[in-house]
Structure formats: structure tokens, C-alpha cells
Amino acid sequence: MAKRSFFVAGTDTDAGKTIAAAGLLAAANSKGLSSMGLKPIAAGCERTEDGLRNSDALMLQKAASIELPYEQVNPIAFEPAIAPHIAAQQEQRMLNADRISAMCRGTLMKPVDFAIIEGAGGWRVPLSHRETMAHIPKQLNIPVILVVGVKLGCINHALLTAESIARDGLRLAGWIANSVDSDMECFEQNVATIASMLRAPLIATIPFLDDPSPENVASFIDIDSLLD
Ligand SMILES: Nc1ncnc2c1ncn2[C@@H]1O[C@H](COP(=O)(O)OP(=O)(O)O)[C@@H](O)[C@H]1O
Numbered sequence: 001m002a003k004r005s006f007f008v009a010g011t012d013t014d015a016g017k018t019i020a021a022a023g024l025l026a027a028a029n030s031k032g033l034s035s036m037g038l039k040p041i042a043a044g045c046e047r048t049e050d051g052l053r054n055s056d057a058l059m060l061q062k063a064a065s066i067e068l069p070y071e072q073v074n075p076i077a078f079e080p081a082i083a084p085h086i087a088a089q090q091e092q093r094m095l096n097a098d099r100i101s102a103m104c105r106g107t108l109m110k111p112v113d114f115a116i117i118e119g120a121g122g123w124r125v126p127l128s129h130r131e132t133m134a135h136i137p138k139q140l141n142i143p144v145i146l147v148v149g150v151k152l153g154c155i156n157h158a159l160l161t162a163e164s165i166a167r168d169g170l171r172l173a174g175w176i177a178n179s180v181d182s183d184m185e186c187f188e189q190n191v192a193t194i195a196s197m198l199r200a201p202l203i204a205t206i207p208f209l210d211d212p213s214p215e216n217v218a219s220f221i222d223i224d225s226l227l228d
């Protein structure tokens, strides 16, 4: 059983969930912890001779310290980069949180120190007209790390997402300020405002990087508060 598991949520798509998740894995690896990363649902895949492949899932698969088959990292893959429930509808499939959580739980049974699950999009992204992405961390009962893509409007998105996480009965274990806009004005003031209004530790401030590789991102992350 994974000793510590976290769900990585973002304020939006392109907030930096994947680079942060891979950075978290690299940070865990550098402490000598074993790690794995899951991307249970991915919309936006390349067709390969091995099947559909999603770049987020491949990045997590590579950043992890233990080797997992692709189908365990990313059990549900859709080719078009569209809302997952719509991609499912187009294939006459239906996404079901119970089933997806069970698949994650199965993989989380492996004995690793540190596991990360990356969602898709933001907190209230639908799986169907009945369920949202939030059902997965809720059913797994794991704490959440919120990646805030720091740009104009992000304070509101961060506060709303944190409110929803709390309302869903989950713990916000920490948050990450990720610079997605190199021209952002008042970056520090935005981060300070969110820090003063969220009741969770800021575990990383990631600048806009030429190369946001897991190792480079990890150098900005302090995972100690996640390990207490
Ligand atoms: N701090 C950063 N510096 C440079 N590029 C970034 C940074 N954060 C994200 N990006 C880039 O922005 C895009 C979206 O990031 P990603 O981690 O894939 O977001 P999400 O997983 O939330 O959709 C990617 O191309 C990524 O490389």
C-alpha cells in the first residue's frame, strides 16, 4: 500500500499540474523515497503502435521511481483533447468514479512511499452528468495538492477551488504557485494574497522555466510538510 498518496488538482487546465506532479515525484526520489504517478483519465492522446499515449501520463511514468505499465498509469485514454465526459460520450462510453477509483486503488496497493494522482482540468470537471473528477480523490479519501497557475484571475480560482475541496470534505495538504505567464505583473503580491487566504502550506513557488523538467521543478519544491 502506498504510504502517502496525494491528488494533484489545478485551478484550471494548463495550470501546471503535470510539471508539478512530475516535480513532486522527482523531489520524493531525491529523498530516497520510492514513487509512482498516475493519470487515470487522459483526453488528448497520440495513436501509437502500442495504443493511445498521453504526454502527461508518459511524463509521470518516466518521473516515477518504480516502473509501471502504461495501462496502470493511464487506464482511460481518449484521443481528442476535449472534455473527458464528451470524449467518453463520443465512444458511447460512460465514465464511472467507482470504477476509476477502484483501478487507482489497485495500483496504489503497490508498496511505494509516495504516490501522486493527477486529475484532468480543474476540480469540477465532469466525468458524466452525475459525477465530477472530485469524486476520485473523495472515494480514495486522499489529501489534495492544489497547483495554482499564477496569472490574472488566479486568486479567485484558487479560493473557489480551495472552498470546493473543503466542501467535498477533503484536506488541502498544500498548494503550489506556478508561474505560467512570464509577463505577469504583481506575481509576488498575488502569491502572498493567496498564501494569506488559504489554510494550507505553500510547498513551492515555481518560476517560469526554460526547461520545466521534473528535476528542475523539484529544486523549487519542499515536500517535507507532506511527509510529516
Ligand atoms: N513554470 C513553468 N515554466 C515553464 N513552462 C511551464 C511552467 N508551468 C507549466 N508550463 C508549461 O505549460 C504547459 C501546461 O503545463 P502542464 O503542467 O501540462 O499543465 P496541466 O497539467 O495543469 O494541464 C506545458 O507545456 C508546460 O510545460
Ligand SMILES: [Mg+2]
Residues within 6 Å of the ligand: 017, 018, 056, 118
Ligand atoms: Mg496535465
